[in-house]
Amino acid sequence: MDNVNLKDPQNPSGPVKIRNLKMHVDRDLCIGAATCVAIAPQTFVLDSEAKAIILATADNDPDNVIIDAAKGCPVAAIIIEDETGKKIFPA
Numbered sequence: 001m002d003n004v005n006l007k008d009p010q011n012p013s014g015p016v017k018i019r020n021l022k023m024h025v026d027r028d029l030c031i032g033a034a035t036c037v038a039i040a041p042q043t044f045v046l047d048s049e050a051k052a053i054i055l056a057t058a059d060n061d062p063d064n065v066i067i068d069a070a071k072g073c074p075v076a077a078i079i080i081e082d083e084t085g086k087k088i089f090p091a
């Protein structure tokens with residue numbers, strides 16, 4: 001997964017901005033379960049360390065799909081905030 005097109009190549013797991021959402025993956029928490037990849041395949045992929053990274057195509061997934069992916073993560077490693085920094089998930 002070294003040649004994927006990342007939303008922010010400097011910060012593969014974020015934070016990135018997707019419309020009005022700010023999102024990052026806590027790499028220490030992520031266990032590579034890939035639930036996020038199944039729910040939002042245009043947003044997430046696993047890197048060579050089996051940690052979720054954020055694709056450039058993330059903007060193609062609607063907000064509710066991205067939030068559903070965060071909710072589906074078994075260890076709540078996907079953190080989403082609104083533009084004011086208020087946590088959307090985990091609440």
Ligand code: SF4
Nearest residue numbers: 030031033034036073
């Ligand atoms: S669902 Fe959570 S633990 Fe699984 S790959 Fe995604 S961020 Fe990591």
